[in-house]
Amino acid sequence: MNIRFEGKAKVIADFESYNVVTDLDKSIGGESEGLNPFQLFLVSLSCCTGLFARQYMEKHGIALADKHIEVTFDFDDSSDLRGVNIKLFVGNNFPADNETPLINAMKVCKVKKHLRTDIDFRYEIIRK
Numbered sequence: 001m002n003i004r005f006e007g008k009a010k011v012i013a014d015f016e017s018y019n020v021v022t023d024l025d026k027s028i029g030g031e032s033e034g035l036n037p038f039q040l041f042l043v044s045l046s047c048c049t050g051l052f053a054r055q056y057m058e059k060h061g062i063a064l065a066d067k068h069i070e071v072t073f074d075f076d077d078s079s080d081l082r083g084v085n086i087k088l089f090v091g092n093n094f095p096a097d098n099e100t101p102l103i104n105a106m107k108v109c110k111v112k113k114h115l116r117t118d119i120d121f122r123y124e125i126i127r128k
Contacts (some may be wrong), residue, residue, distance in 0.1 A: 001014065001015045002014040007022055007030075007031050007033070008024075008028050008029055008030055008031055009024040009028075009030035009031065010020040010022065010023045010030070010031065010033060010034065011023075011037070020034075020040070021033060021034035021090070022034045022035060022036060022037050022040055023035070023036065024033050024036055032035060042071075042073060043073045044108070044111050045057065045071075045084065045111045045112060046069070046071040046086075047063075048109040048110060048111040048112065049069065049071070049086055049106050049112070050069050051109075051110045052105050052108060053067075053069060053088060053102060053106050054107050055105070056098075056101065056102050056105035056106075057102070060098060062094070062095070062098065066089075066090075066091035067088070067089060067090055067091065068088075068089050069088050069089070070085065070086075070087045070089070071084065071085065071086050072084075072085045073085070073124055074120075081115075081119055082118075082119060082120065083119065083121070083122065084119060084120070084121045084122070086106065086121065086122065086123045086124070086126075087124045087125070087126050088102070088103075088106070088115075088124070088125055088126065089126045089127075089128050090125055090126065090127060091127065091128065092127050092128070094125070094127060099125045102125070102126070103123045106123060107121070107123070
């Protein structure tokens with residue numbers, strides 16, 4: 001991986017065939033042309049969870065059309081991550097016997113495995 005610097009605060013990672021642009025908000029000296037590294041981390045964690053959910057549903061023949069995930073985060077007074085709240089919206093026709101195995105599949109996200117163990121992950125299946 002090669003890291004290079006551009007503009008006021010951009011840091012760009014050349015990783016394999018991808019260029020990942022990170023930046024700071026204009027209010028703190030950047031140009032707002034990319035997520036800041038911590039935002040990118042939160043997106044990575046969320047997308048990893050989504051990927052494992054998607055793979056589970058595809059493997060079990062569950063349609064993805066009406067499914068989506070909402071992720072929110074809890075921080076302490078020092079802005080340290082303390083909790084991750086994952087709500088998977090599955091629609092009214094989702095097979096009940098797949099709920100626990102699907103949550104278990106989301107829990108093996110590789111990004112999550114590299115986090116501190118004191119971060120509280122909460123998973124919820126929402127039928128809407």
